[in-house]
Amino acid sequence: MRDYSIEPSVVEGKPTFRQIDELIGAPLEKMPDKKFYIAISITGTMFLTGIICWGLSFYYGTGLWGNNNPVGWGFPIVNFVFWVGIGHAGTLISAILFLFRQRWRNGIARFAEGMTIFAVMTAGIFPLFHTGRPWLAHYLFPLPNDHSLWVNFTSPLLWDVFAVSTYFTVSFIFWYVGLIPDFANLRDRTKNKVKKVIYSITSLGWRASNRHWQHYELVYLILAGFATPLVLSVHTIVSFDFAVSIIPGWHTTIFPPYFVAGAVFSGFAMVQNVLIFVRKVFNYEKIITVDILEKMNKIIILTGSMVGYAYAMEFFIAWYSGNQAESFVFINRAFGDYAWAYWIMVSCNVIFPQLFWIKRIRRNIPIMFIIGVLVNVGMWFERFVITVTSLSRDFLPSSWAYYKPTLIDGGILIGSFGMFFTLLLLFTKSLPVVSIAEIKSVIDGAQPTHHHKEANNGK
Amino acid sequence: MENKKIYSVVGLFDTADEIIHASEKVVENGYKKFDINTPFPVHGLNQAMKLKSSPMGYFALVFGLTGTAIALLTMAFMMTFDYPLNIGGKPLFPLPAFIPVTFEVTVLLASIGTVLALLFVFFKMPHNSHPLHDSNYMKKCTTEKFGVCLEADDEKFNEADAKAFLEKLGAKEIETIYTVKEDVPPIFTKQFIGFLVFTVIVISGATYFVTNKLMFMPPFNWMMDQHRVNVQSVSTFFPDSFSMREKVEGTVPRGFMPEEYKESPDSAGKYLQNPLEYNEKNIALGKKKFLTYCSPCHGNLAKGDSRLKDNFPKPPTLHSKKLKEWTDGRIYHVITFGQGVMPSYAKQVTRQERWAIIQYIRTLQRALNPSEEDFNGAK
Numbered sequence: 001m002r003d004y005s006i007e008p009s010v011v012e013g014k015p016t017f018r019q020i021d022e023l024i025g026a027p028l029e030k031m032p033d034k035k036f037y038i039a040i041s042i043t044g045t046m047f048l049t050g051i052i053c054w055g056l057s058f059y060y061g062t063g064l065w066g067n068n069n070p071v072g073w074g075f076p077i078v079n080f081v082f083w084v085g086i087g088h089a090g091t092l093i094s095a096i097l098f099l100f101r102q103r104w105r106n107g108i109a110r111f112a113e114g115m116t117i118f119a120v121m122t123a124g125i126f127p128l129f130h131t132g133r134p135w136l137a138h139y140l141f142p143l144p145n146d147h148s149l150w151v152n153f154t155s156p157l158l159w160d161v162f163a164v165s166t167y168f169t170v171s172f173i174f175w176y177v178g179l180i181p182d183f184a185n186l187r188d189r190t191k192n193k194v195k196k197v198i199y200s201i202t203s204l205g206w207r208a209s210n211r212h213w214q215h216y217e218l219v220y221l222i223l224a225g226f227a228t229p230l231v232l233s234v235h236t237i238v239s240f241d242f243a244v245s246i247i248p249g250w251h252t253t254i255f256p257p258y259f260v261a262g263a264v265f266s267g268f269a270m271v272q273n274v275l276i277f278v279r280k281v282f283n284y285e286k287i288i289t290v291d292i293l294e295k296m297n298k299i300i301i302l303t304g305s306m307v308g309y310a311y312a313m314e315f316f317i318a319w320y321s322g323n324q325a326e327s328f329v330f331i332n333r334a335f336g337d338y339a340w341a342y343w344i345m346v347s348c349n350v351i352f353p354q355l356f357w358i359k360r361i362r363r364n365i366p367i368m369f370i371i372g373v374l375v376n377v378g379m380w381f382e383r384f385v386i387t388v389t390s391l392s393r394d395f396l397p398s399s400w401a402y403y404k405p406t407l408i409d410g411g412i413l414i415g416s417f418g419m420f421f422t423l424l425l426l427f428t429k430s431l432p433v434v435s436i437a438e439i440k441s442v443i444d445g446a447q448p449t450h451h452h453k454e455a456n457n458g459k
Numbered sequence: 460m461e462n463k464k465i466y467s468v469v470g471l472f473d474t475a476d477e478i479i480h481a482s483e484k485v486v487e488n489g490y491k492k493f494d495i496n497t498p499f500p501v502h503g504l505n506q507a508m509k510l511k512s513s514p515m516g517y518f519a520l521v522f523g524l525t526g527t528a529i530a531l532l533t534m535a536f537m538m539t540f541d542y543p544l545n546i547g548g549k550p551l552f553p554l555p556a557f558i559p560v561t562f563e564v565t566v567l568l569a570s571i572g573t574v575l576a577l578l579f580v581f582f583k584m585p586h587n588s589h590p591l592h593d594s595n596y597m598k599k600c601t602t603e604k605f606g607v608c609l610e611a612d613d614e615k616f617n618e619a620d621a622k623a624f625l626e627k628l629g630a631k632e633i634e635t636i637y638t639v640k641e642d643v644p645p646i647f648t649k650q651f652i653g654f655l656v657f658t659v660i661v662i663s664g665a666t667y668f669v670t671n672k673l674m675f676m677p678p679f680n681w682m683m684d685q686h687r688v689n690v691q692s693v694s695t696f697f698p699d700s701f702s703m704r705e706k707v708e709g710t711v712p713r714g715f716m717p718e719e720y721k722e723s724p725d726s727a728g729k730y731l732q733n734p735l736e737y738n739e740k741n742i743a744l745g746k747k748k749f750l751t752y753c754s755p756c757h758g759n760l761a762k763g764d765s766r767l768k769d770n771f772p773k774p775p776t777l778h779s780k781k782l783k784e785w786t787d788g789r790i791y792h793v794i795t796f797g798q799g800v801m802p803s804y805a806k807q808v809t810r811q812e813r814w815a816i817i818q819y820i821r822t823l824q825r826a827l828n829p830s831e832e833d834f835n836g837a838k
Contacts, residue, residue: 017498017603059678135679142537150537154546154556162563170570177574181601185498188598204578205586208601210495212582214505218513219577226519226566237559441499448475448503 009444010104012286017440021189024432024439027282028186032429035281043421050415053408054129062132064408071391071403076130078383079416081238082266083123084164085259085379086420088231089267090116091171094178095227098220104295106438107287111278112271113175114433118423119267120168122416127160129412156240163237170230174223177216180206181437235263242386249329249390252317258310265303265349266379269372272296274424276369278433287434290363297362300375304353307382311346329390337402338389341381348378463637465611466590468621470630471604475501478605481628482507485607488624492613496591496600515581519573526568530561590638599632608636718805724792731788735814737821745819748812752804761823772800777820778827787817 015023032040057064067074090112097105128134140161142151151158183203190196206212239259242250272293279288318330333342352374355361362368388403427433440446472478475497482495486509495504538544539551549556578584591597591608600606607630609621618635625633645651673679688694694702711717720727735741750759756774758764763776776782782790794813797803808816825833 021602061678061681133682135674142533148542150542152544152546153534153538153560154549154553156559159559159563162560166563166567169567173570173574181499184601188601200587201585204582204584205589205592206584206601207494207586207589207591207597208496208498210497210501210504210508211510213497213500214510215513215515215577215581217500218515219519219573222516222519222573223570226570229562230566233559233562240559437499441501446475446499448479448501 008291009442010107010289010292011439011443012289014444015286017443017446020436020440020443021185023283023287024434024436025186025189027428028430028432029190036425036429040422040425043418043425046414046418047422048415048418049411050418053411053415054125056408057129057412058134062130064406066403066405066409068401068403070394070396070399070401071388073387073391074403075405075409075413076126077241078380078387079413080123080126080130081259081383081387082380083119083126083416083420084167084238085235085263085266085383086270086376087116087119087123087167087171087267088235088260088263089271090114090119091167091174091227091231092264092267093271094174095224095231098224099228103442104292106442107284107289107292107434108271108275109438110175110178110435111275111433113171113178114427114431115267115271115274115424116171117168117175118420118427119270120164120171121423122420124164124168125416125419126412127164156237156244159237160241163234167230167234170223170227174227177220177223178435178438179431180204181208181216182432182435184208185436186432232260235259247390247394248323248325249333249386252314254310254313254317258307258314261303261306261310262349262379262382265300265307265353266376268296268300268303269375269379272300273369273372273376276365278428282428282433284434287439290365293365293368294362297356297368300372301353301356304349304375308350311350325395329393332393333385333389336389336393338385338392341385342389345378345381345385348374349382352378465618466636466638467608467610468618468625468633468635469591469594469596469606469608470625470628470633471596471599471606472628472630473604475605477629478607479503479507481607481630484628485609489615490609490613492610492616494608494610496597496606496608498600498602498604501605515573515577518576519569522572522576523565523569525572526565527561529568530564531557534560588639590636594634594636595632596634596636718795720792721796724789724796724798727792728786728789731786731791733787733791733814733817735811735818737818741815741818742822744812745815745817745822748808749816749819752807753816756801760827761820762827774801778824782820783824787814787821790817790820 065074065076067076093105093112094109094116098109128137131137131140139145140151140158142153180203183199184206187196187199187203190199236256236259239255243252243255245251275288275293275296279285315330318326321327333339352371355367355371361371392403393400472481478495478497478501482504485493486507495508497504534557535552543551545551546553596606596608607625607628609616609625611618622633622635688696688702690702692702693700697704720730749761753761754765756765756767756771757777758768758774761777763774765774767774791813793801794808794816795803795805804813
């Protein structure tokens with residue numbers, strides 16, 4: 001029998017502090033290798049495709065997209081919800097697991113937070129361009145203007161503006177506060193003068209003083225405490241964009257928990273996918289262990305089952321409510337024009353993740369990678385199904401239509417992946433992707449044993 | 460470097476156990492101004508150093524409540540008082556709909572405020588000129604060792620004693636840190652003022668370009684320059700070069716059916732009927748409109764005795780036998796199309812109001828010349 005009262009170390013192999021510094025600092029000191037250039041040229045090309053399509057949309061307007069009546073919310077909103085969802089795993093790992101004192105999150109928190117920030121940046125572009133005149137987007141905020149008219153504070157779309165911008169700002173602050181001690185570490189180890197100036201500025205003159213650590217730790221805890229309800233509120237409010245309207249298939253109270261579970265689900269799949277590469281490329285196998293990946297897979301199966309439950313419950317309520325429009329929409333989702341998208345969604349989100357009940361699959365890296373990719377495909381299609389099927393079959397049969405995205409839509413979708421991964425690649429080469437201070441604090445023997453008093457008395 | 464001032468004496472330890480032990484001894488020894496520097500927060504060190512608990516939680520509370528108040532007051536000002544907008548019949552202060560934004564602003568302000576207070580007020584950062592920076596001690600403390608720093612400001616401080624004390628505790632690499640003279644960056648130098656002027660020119664130039672030029676270039680001006688005919692402009696499309704077109708003959712605006720019997724007041728008297736019920740509400744409406752539009756000439760009681768009676772073709776009384784015998788429709792025709800010097804009042808009073816005025820005139824006629832029956836009815 002395994003003794004579960006003894007927590008196994010989250011870092012394998014008992015490295016010394018110096019080894020940790022060298023391991024985590026290595027990618028920042030070496031010139032990028034060939035693999036890096038290949039990777040960034042692929043993501044850079046994707047990003048460039050996106051920039052061209054964004055530029056065309058900027059100049060010629062939203063008429064280049066497939067959006068039209070009745071589907072006014074095509075790809076841009078699907079992609080927005082998808083990317084905001086990806087961001088949610090980062091905050092869950094860095095804030096919620098921190099509050100639950102899950103020490104294994106220390107090795108992956110920094111990276112996941114970075115993914116949050118880049119995902120929210122990517123997501124933010126879509127509503128910006130969906131306004132049609134991105135250069136007037138500042139009017140989304142309540143600015144005093146010539147018409148003395150204010151924004152509508154009772155609209156979920158405005159709540160979204162506040163939620164996403166607050167989410168980005170707080171995530172960024174949380175990330176930066178975590179980086180300060182690491183910048184000080186890099187400042188004191190670097191031999192390059194330019195880097196030293198940069199790290200001196202960014203570390204703000206951190207002195208690793210315990211009189212500072214004391215306040216710092218409390219503030220970190222407070223930020224985690226704020227970020228936790230914040231992350232739940234963000235996707236809740238995103239779901240309000242749908243649920244507060246009266247379109248059949250959207251107007252349901254299950255949306256907020258369903259969206260949050262889905263966001264964590266897809267976000268964890270994305271974090272898991274990227275970490276598999278990061279641990280391999282930078283030799284972080286002992287910091288980002290298979291145990292950690294297994295724990296993430298457990299969260300994927302939990303949230304995946306919650307999403308599956310939500311799908312079933314939507315169908316049940318559509319039938320149980322006796323509402324004709326509602327039950328039509330759900331039957332149409334499963335057997336109508338978009339049935340292909342619906343069944344991609346169900347198989348990727350509900351069926352494949354259930355394989356993680358088997359321990360060997362949970363710990364097998366190639367298989368978990370494939371399942372992670374499938375989960376993200378499924379979650380993208382979930383947003384597609386919700387947005388497009390409901391709008392294409394609204395209350396007025398005369399306006400029904402089949403939504404077809406254009407090439408520009410596809411280019412922007414590719415570009416969003418390009419932007420996200422380009423930013424991630426640059427991040428791995430410019431900042432420590434694992435929190436040096438946090439990982440040191442969970443190495444075996446790093447914390448006091450509190451036996452010294454007895455030892456001294458024995459002397 | 461002559462007058463070097465001692466900042467502190469420092470020593471390094473290898474393990475967390477040792478640093479806890481050392482800090483307890485430092486406190487026991489009565490040192491007040493000292494510090495422990497560690498690469499990561501060590502559990503139990505706050506107790507060993509006998510530090511007071513951190514007040515940052517109260518800061519977060521105050522900043523958060525400030526955010527709540529700002530959000531709620533701002534939204535109330537904008538949506539309830541400054542520009543009240545009826546949205547779907549909801550109240551002008553819809554608290555449930557204000558909750559999301561209130562929550563977000565609370566979290567935003569609490570996070571930003573707490574972190575700024577921590578870094579810039581509590582830690583007094585950025586502080587890159589601190590004496591400890593660039594010392595061997597600091598380089599070890601941010602990476603792999605645990606250090607004790609006994610500061611020279613302490614009353615008990617004595618360089619030799621401090622060194623001996625640290626040695627006794629088992630510290631390694633004991634050394635003395637000297638203060639550095641802080642360079643005050645010169646502000647009023649030519650370079651700095653030049654930099655300021657340059658910045659001002661660039662920013663104002665960019666602002667001028669963006670707001671006065673860029674916003675009038677494509678695609679930003681496409682909203683203004685559309686393929687459409689603007690009012691008061693010459694049309695190149697229509698042969699008569701008028702941009703405004705004549706209405707199609709016989710066009711009637713919505714809700715403005717033309718009045719009948721314009722040329723035949725007698726037919727109006729014969730065929731038009733007062734559609735209103737004879738009741739208090741309609742009489743009250745008629746009174747209000749009569750006093751506004753009719754009384755200036757006809758007088759408050761319709762006796763034709765207004766202040767215009769001497770310097771004007773005398774406005775007739777409405778209590779004459781002719782008027783009493785006229786039907787409602789005949790009076791309606793006069794109000795609608797005018798008669799003699801009286802102009803049309805069709806633009807000033809609506810159809811319904813005209814009929815109400817007629818009811819009021821009938822009321823006046825009866826009130827000023829009551830019949831026997833009226834008195835009997837009163838008894």
